[in-house]
Amino acid sequence: MQFANDFVVNRRSGGVSGMDEMTEAKLWTNPCPFAFRLNYLALRYNTPCYGWVQKTEGLSRIEYVVIYSIALCEGGQARDIAHSSGFPKNSLSRAMAKLEKEGLIYREQDESDRRNQSLYLTENGRALFDRTVAVFEMREREMLDGLKEDELKTLSNLLAKVVLNCAPLSDEIPDSFNPQEAGKTET
Amino acid sequence: MQFANDFVVNRRSGGVSGMDEMTEAKLWTNPCPFAFRLNYLALRYNTPCYGWVQKTEGLSRIEYVVIYSIALCEGGQARDIAHSSGFPKNSLSRAMAKLEKEGLIYREQDESDRRNQSLYLTENGRALFDRTVAVFEMREREMLDGLKEDELKTLSNLLAKVVLNCAPLSDEIPDSFNPQEAGKTET
DNA sequence: CTTATTTAGTTCCATATAGAACTTGACATC
DNA sequence: GATGTCAAGTTCTATATGGAACTAAATAAG
Numbered sequence: 001m002q003f004a005n006d007f008v009v010n011r012r013s014g015g016v017s018g019m020d021e022m023t024e025a026k027l028w029t030n031p032c033p034f035a036f037r038l039n040y041l042a043l044r045y046n047t048p049c050y051g052w053v054q055k056t057e058g059l060s061r062i063e064y065v066v067i068y069s070i071a072l073c074e075g076g077q078a079r080d081i082a083h084s085s086g087f088p089k090n091s092l093s094r095a096m097a098k099l100e101k102e103g104l105i106y107r108e109q110d111e112s113d114r115r116n117q118s119l120y121l122t123e124n125g126r127a128l129f130d131r132t133v134a135v136f137e138m139r140e141r142e143m144l145d146g147l148k149e150d151e152l153k154t155l156s157n158l159l160a161k162v163v164l165n166c167a168p169l170s171d172e173i174p175d176s177f178n179p180q181e182a183g184k185t186e187t
Numbered sequence: 188m189q190f191a192n193d194f195v196v197n198r199r200s201g202g203v204s205g206m207d208e209m210t211e212a213k214l215w216t217n218p219c220p221f222a223f224r225l226n227y228l229a230l231r232y233n234t235p236c237y238g239w240v241q242k243t244e245g246l247s248r249i250e251y252v253v254i255y256s257i258a259l260c261e262g263g264q265a266r267d268i269a270h271s272s273g274f275p276k277n278s279l280s281r282a283m284a285k286l287e288k289e290g291l292i293y294r295e296q297d298e299s300d301r302r303n304q305s306l307y308l309t310e311n312g313r314a315l316f317d318r319t320v321a322v323f324e325m326r327e328r329e330m331l332d333g334l335k336e337d338e339l340k341t342l343s344n345l346l347a348k349v350v351l352n353c354a355p356l357s358d359e360i361p362d363s364f365n366p367q368e369a370g371k372t373e374t
Numbered sequence: 375c376t377t378a379t380t381t382a383g384t385t386c387c388a389t390a391t392a393g394a395a396c397t398t399g400a401c402a403t404c
Numbered sequence: 405g406a407t408g409t410c411a412a413g414t415t416c417t418a419t420a421t422g423g424a425a426c427t428a429a430a431t432a433a434g
Contacts, residue, residue, distance in 0.1 A: 017354045022260040022267035027350060030259060031320055032327045037346045038229045043273040044353050045222045052360040060390085072217060073209040079412060080209035086230040088392055093414055115399050115412045133218055135364055140219045146352035147345065155345040158338055159224040163214060165333035166231050167204045173239040177322055247420085266382060275422050280384055302382045302429050 045143060049136050057128060062087050063095045064132075067121065070105060071129040075118040104128060232330060236323050244315060249274050250282045251319075254308065257292060258316040262305040291315060 017024070026036045050061040059067070062085075069081045078096060082089045096119070099105045104125035110116035121129065144152060204211070213223045237248040246254070249272075256268045265283060269276045283306070286292045291312035297303035308316065331339060 017351050019354055020267050020270060022256060022263040023271040025260040026271050032323050034331060035232045035327050037350055038225055041349060041353065042225045042229045047273065048358045048360050055362055069209060073212040076209040080207050083207060084210040084213050086234065091391060135360060136219050140222050142356060143349060143353050144221060146348055151345055154341060158342040161333055162228060162330060163224055164204050166228065166330050167206055169329060171235045173235050173322060175242055277422060
């Protein structure tokens with residue numbers, strides 16, 4: 001099998017990084033090396049951070065995502081959280097109900113369209129965010145530690161470019177997708 | 188609405204990308220922009236791809252991860268899949284049992300240490316991988332479409348650098364972590 | 375040669391999760 | 405001003421999930 005891909009780096013020095021063979025294979029000889037690196041790094045970020053809020057604040061990942069989302073976009077709606085985070089709306093509904101009962105968020109029904117409810121942090125909710133966000137920032141900083149200032153900027157710009165490129169893509173792959181066609185260059 | 192864009196990228200042209208306000212905020216005015224971009228891109232990759240294998244092959248995400256992992260690292264062990272994917276070992280155990288019953292994988296007990304079992308794809312399992320992997324490759328290609336050849340290389344190298352930097356990091360954040368200390372430079 | 379510790383993998387089971395159906399409201403069409 | 409369609413959120417419920425306890429094997433310590 002051929003992995004002709006820019007993302008394949010010649011790094012199979014056999015355990016230089018102290019990783020197991022499978023992780024090494026997934027990183028360096030993977031037909032989808034970009035996707036794996038994304039998922040791997042996301043994992044190395046999410047696991048410790050959300051584990052920590054769970055322990056220290058008793059909030060599940062989805063509950064903290066709600067807090068975080070509102071903190072960044074005061075007055076946003078559940079639908080936006082669903083869309084930006086990928087959590088299904090029913091799970092979010094449950095999370096919001098709990099957070100509201102605990103006095104961390106509140107909702108206001110939109111007068112112009114009464115199906116919509118805008119979400120806000122209470123004082124307690126804001127305080128919680130303020131005292132926890134530093135851990136997330138620290139973890140991110142720690143992960144990016146090895147990059148120089150200009151590399152950091154470049155990485156940020158390139159990821160932004162990929163994000164913008166992805167924005168209009170459809171998330172539907174037809175059932176009848178034919179792998180044979182996949183290799184051909186698309187205009 | 189305008190977002191003060193003090194962070195890295197100057198791209199707030201106001202909805203050019205057709206995203207909702209919250210997603211925009213999370214992308215461009217986020218204390219952890221790197222982490223969010225990772226998670227966002229991972230989501231935009233995982234959702235369509237694993238949704239597609241579910242529909243077309245009847246395999247759940249974790250089941251396909253097992254197949255994929257073995258395909259990349261023949262003879263690997265369950266522990267390695269757990270470590271490289273983040274799935275708990277009991278869920279993997281269940282997934283492997285199902286895949287074995289369906290004749291897609293088989294296991295061989297290691298003679299030198301009989302706790303270990305090496306994992307292999309059957310002919311059917313390999314065929315399944317071969318006919319599905321193109322969809323994953325296509326999605327990755329599609330996502331990276333906007334990047335030029337040299338940008339792709341740069342991105343690949345920078346992500347690799349971050350991965351290597353993360354490898355030795357601990358995933359434990361002490362319960363008693365003090366955010367006040369977070370800003371200070373750690374030796 | 376015990377006895378304790380560690381590791382790989384499995385089983386058990388309480389609970390989290392997410393699909394599907396439902397409710398309510400907006401808005402379009404006739 | 406009915407009737408149909410679509411969108412936001414909630415509720416219901418069957419199932420997937422993952423923590424904890426367990427088994428079995430290797431290794432270390434006494």
